[in-house]
Amino acid sequence: MTIKLSIGPIQYFWERERVFEFYQQAADCPADIVYLGEVICSKRRLVKVEDWVAIGRELKQNGKEVVLSSLTLLEAASEMGSLRKLCQNDEFMVEANDISAVQLLSTAGKRFVTGPGVNIYNTRSLQVLVNKGLKRWVLPVELGLQPLKDLQAGRPAGVETEVFALGRLPLAYSARCYTARSHNLPKDDCQFKCIEYPDGRLLKTREDEDFLVLNGIQTQSALTHQVLDQLPELENLAVDILRISPQHEHTLEVVDIFDAGRKGVELAPLCEHLLSLLPLGACNGYLLEQAGMQFGSEVSHDTQQAV
Amino acid sequence: MELVCPAGNLPSLKAAIDNGADAVYMGFKDDTNARHFAGLNFTDRTFEKAVRYAQDKGRKIFVAINTFPQPGGFDRWKAAVDQAAEHGVDALILADIGVLDYACNTWPELRLHLSVQASVTSAEGIRFYHENFGIRRVVLPRVLSVNQVAHVTRESPVPVEVFGFGSLCVMVEGRCLLSSYATGRSPNTYGACSPASHVRWEETGDGTNTRLNGVLIDHYGEGEKAGYPTLCKGRFQVGEHTFYALEEPTSLNTLSILPELRKIGVSAIKVEGRQRSPAYVAQVTAVMRTAIDECLRDPENYQPRGKWMQKLADVSEGSQTTLGAYHRPWQ
Numbered sequence: 001m002t003i004k005l006s007i008g009p010i011q012y013f014w015e016r017e018r019v020f021e022f023y024q025q026a027a028d029c030p031a032d033i034v035y036l037g038e039v040i041c042s043k044r045r046l047v048k049v050e051d052w053v054a055i056g057r058e059l060k061q062n063g064k065e066v067v068l069s070s071l072t073l074l075e076a077a078s079e080m081g082s083l084r085k086l087c088q089n090d091e092f093m094v095e096a097n098d099i100s101a102v103q104l105l106s107t108a109g110k111r112f113v114t115g116p117g118v119n120i121y122n123t124r125s126l127q128v129l130v131n132k133g134l135k136r137w138v139l140p141v142e143l144g145l146q147p148l149k150d151l152q153a154g155r156p157a158g159v160e161t162e163v164f165a166l167g168r169l170p171l172a173y174s175a176r177c178y179t180a181r182s183h184n185l186p187k188d189d190c191q192f193k194c195i196e197y198p199d200g201r202l203l204k205t206r207e208d209e210d211f212l213v214l215n216g217i218q219t220q221s222a223l224t225h226q227v228l229d230q231l232p233e234l235e236n237l238a239v240d241i242l243r244i245s246p247q248h249e250h251t252l253e254v255v256d257i258f259d260a261g262r263k264g265v266e267l268a269p270l271c272e273h274l275l276s277l278l279p280l281g282a283c284n285g286y287l288l289e290q291a292g293m294q295f296g297s298e299v300s301h302d303t304q305q306a307v
Numbered sequence: 308m309e310l311v312c313p314a315g316n317l318p319s320l321k322a323a324i325d326n327g328a329d330a331v332y333m334g335f336k337d338d339t340n341a342r343h344f345a346g347l348n349f350t351d352r353t354f355e356k357a358v359r360y361a362q363d364k365g366r367k368i369f370v371a372i373n374t375f376p377q378p379g380g381f382d383r384w385k386a387a388v389d390q391a392a393e394h395g396v397d398a399l400i401l402a403d404i405g406v407l408d409y410a411c412n413t414w415p416e417l418r419l420h421l422s423v424q425a426s427v428t429s430a431e432g433i434r435f436y437h438e439n440f441g442i443r444r445v446v447l448p449r450v451l452s453v454n455q456v457a458h459v460t461r462e463s464p465v466p467v468e469v470f471g472f473g474s475l476c477v478m479v480e481g482r483c484l485l486s487s488y489a490t491g492r493s494p495n496t497y498g499a500c501s502p503a504s505h506v507r508w509e510e511t512g513d514g515t516n517t518r519l520n521g522v523l524i525d526h527y528g529e530g531e532k533a534g535y536p537t538l539c540k541g542r543f544q545v546g547e548h549t550f551y552a553l554e555e556p557t558s559l560n561t562l563s564i565l566p567e568l569r570k571i572g573v574s575a576i577k578v579e580g581r582q583r584s585p586a587y588v589a590q591v592t593a594v595m596r597t598a599i600d601e602c603l604r605d606p607e608n609y610q611p612r613g614k615w616m617q618k619l620a621d622v623s624e625g626s627q628t629t630l631g632a633y634h635r636p637w638q
Contacts, residue, residue: 073479074429075455083431100431103438117482119426119495121375124405128439142487142496143377150378171485172478172539175450175632178553182545187638203552204544205523212485214545214552219478221488285491291520292488 003235003262005255006033006162008245009069009095011170011215013194016046022246023055027062029252030259033241034059037069037086039097039115041177041216042079043190049085056092072097072117073173073217093135106132113162116141116170123154136160138243141169141225144289145233152237160240166228166254166274167245168200168213169221169283169292178214198248199279210280223283223293229271230287231261250277308568308599309575311369311468312592315347315582320357322589327596330367332400333357334581338380339387340371341424342581343498351390358394367397371581373422375403375481375495385409392417400446401425402481407440420444420468424494426481428455430462437464444468446577448479453564453633457571466574471561472591473579474624475631477539477554485538490520501537508533517541534625560619560628562594562611565602587622594618 007026010019026034036052036059038044047055056066070083080100087094087104094110096102097117105112113136120126120137129137139148141164152161179201180190200213200220210222227234227242234242244254257274261267275282285294312328314320323331334340336348349357361368370391376384384406391399392414399417401407402424410419421427421436423446436442446468447456460467478485480494487493490505501519509516514528517536524541527533534540539553561568561576568576576599578591594615602609620626631637 072482073450074432075451077455077458080429080431098429098432099425099427099435100429103431103435106435119375119403119481121403121495122378122381122405124381124408125403126405128404128408132439140495142484142493146379147377154378169484169488171488172483173450174478174553175452175638176477176554177638182548182552186636188635201545206526206542206544206549207523208544209522211522211543219485219553286487289491291491292484293522 001240003231003239004032004241005030005258005262006035006241006243007031007251007255008164008167008243009035009037009039010246011040011168011218011220012198012200012248013041013044013046013192013216014198014248015195018198019047020055022251023059025252027059027064029255031064031244031255033065033067035067035069035095039069039072040218041194042071042076042082043192044194049082053089053091066092067095067113068092069095069115070097070101072115072170074098074100075175102129102132109133111135114138116164117173121147123151126151126154126159127156130156130159134159136162136241138162138164142286142292144287145230145237146289148239149237152239161238162241162243163227163234163239164225165242165244165258166226167224167243167247169225169286170218171212171221172219174217174219177217178219179216182214202280221283221293222280223295224278224281225286225292226274226278226282226284227287228258228261228274229267229297230284231267247279249279253277308573308603310592310595310599311575311577312588313473313578313581313583314357314588315342315344316349316585317353317357317360318585319581319583319588321360322585323592324361324364324366326589326592328366328592330369330397330575331361332369332371332577332581334371335387335390337383337387338374338498339376339384341373341422341494341498342371343374344503344582347582354390354394358396369398369400369420370396371400371422372406373400373402373424374498376406377496381405388413398444407436407442411440418443420446422446422481423448423470424481426479428459428479430459430464433459433463433465444574446470448481449476449559450479450632452635452638453567453571456568456573456633460572467572468575468577469568469573470559470579471568471576472595472619473559475554475557475559475629477631489522489538501535506536540624555627556625557627557629558619558623559631560616560623561630561633562598562615562619564630564633565598565611566606566609569602569606583622590618590622
């Protein structure tokens with residue numbers, strides 16, 4: 001089986017026209033699966049649920065599998081209302097990014113996907129969720145090849161494994177909006193500043209080192225996590241899907257590169273091309289069981305066992 | 308409202324109990340709990356003593372086994388659950404779905420609390436853990452406003468515990484990977500945030516640099532007091548400005564909203580700080596005990612006293628405290 005490619009949900013706040021344009025172009029790209037929806041902030045309403053459904057229908061007609069992604073951090077009662085509505089839809093499968101979505105979907109007897117925001121670190125957790133209707137799960141981004149291998153060895157029949165393969169890493173979520181804070185604005189009067197940063201707002205150390213990216217209530221890595229050079233290993237481990245997380249520029253070019261890789265085109269030149277497209281350089285430490293920000297090619301021998 | 312206090316070792320446990328904690332929470336000496344620091348936590352022998360001390364005084368013991376095991380280490384988490392259960396502790400504080408499943412099937416009578424590390428912020432989420440594993444209490448993350456806590460408490464199938472004092476996680480717990488991004492070790496995988504093994508203090512010509520695995524977390528000028536480089540509490544550059552981009556070094560303090568927390572039906576107040584000294588535990592427990600008692604006796608006229616606030620500020624990060632996300636403008 002050829003490994004599948006997915007386009008993850010857009011993490012950023014983009015202009016409405018840009019969102020529509022992006023998915024129009026994505027309709028013809030080689031990705032097999034597209035995740036749609038707002039996963040970061042419920043105040044971002046330029047694209048409404050009905051719009052996502054309409055985009056989803058277009059993509060489906062173009063042969064894509066479409067999944068609707070849920071909000072990652074739920075706080076207000078109104079957010080729970082939107083989540084209920086999302087989980088009640090009978091047209092598309094839902095990616096649960098919080099356990100409350102898992103609860104709503106499993107009690108409704110629906111099959112679902114869990115995104116990187118749901119913690120599945122071991123086989124027993126995976127088994128419990130498969131019993132609840134889990135069809136596909138995304139490996140937590142901080143886990144590397146060894147736990148992936150162990151999880152694949154013990155995974156229940158039928159469940160698909162997806163790996164976050166390309167993108168700025170989703171590292172943390174807060175009650176506080178850091179983009180608003182960086183403009184000295186309170187969250188309740190954020191003036192939708194996120195729209196000015198379609199790839200997030202860069203945070204540097206006091207030595208001018210690119211470190212993190214602020215994306216509303218989410219904190220991401222400044223470097224782009226990429227696993228293309230490990231493609232043969234991921235195929236060996238029977239990973240089903242590789243996820244590409246959209247950036248404002250070059251996302252569909254990146255999809256083409258991964259597509260060429262899965263079709264057997266030599267990886268070294270593809271990797272080189274890929275690196276030239278990433279905004280501030282690459283990292284892959286998590287996959288290699290090192291600090292996430294590191295970039296190398298060797299699996300670490302620091303196995304992080306108890307001291 | 309029950310007062311739940313931290314114990315990183317036997318002297319802290321005694322300090323908590325002697326100063327009025329209703330319950331004490333603790334962990335074993337390995338990565339099965341989220342305060343996996345050198346020199347901290349309990350061995351078989353000290354654990355037994357701790358349980359006996361609490362039982363003699365009629366107080367409760369909760370054991371935190373609240374990190375996320377990977378397949379290679381799962382047996383260590385099972386052993387921790389078994390050990391705590393065999394000693395007859397009052398509750399386990401768990402986060403991982405697999406560990407919860409093991410505990411509720413192996414020890415069906417044992418009381419389970421859902422750790423803050425499970426990252427649950429809604430009644431629907433609580434229902435998942437209640438229906439599947441029979442949890443009997445939930446600890447809420449430090450990301451909800453008081454109104455949101457009230458809403459969740461009203462709808463929750465089980466009683467709610469919230470953080471009342473201590474170091475402030477500004478990110479929702481259980482889903483923060485900042486530490487492993489910089490060091491390879493996170494609360495989820497290793498039980499430590501910004502681990503001391505990766506910290507470097509560096510004297511420069513004009514002050515001190517604090518680094519985490521080489522990343523500059525902050526620079527302190529001459530005479531400025533240097534703080535521990537917890538990743539989210541450093542000064543960074545965003546745009547033209549250098550500032551505490553995520554959060555100032557400050558501690559959570561809920562003394563001023565205790566009557567509200569009581570009124571909305573919060574069942575327990577938790578004090579953070581298993582990594583802190585017995586003196587910290589004694590000081591904070593004593594203040595919180597007095598404040599809670601006064602609040603319960605006469606909630607209408609309750610006011611936090613200046614000397615309580617001072618005592619808590621003395622043991623706080625950066626000597627300052629905040630209401631954090633409970634207070635909407637903080638967000």
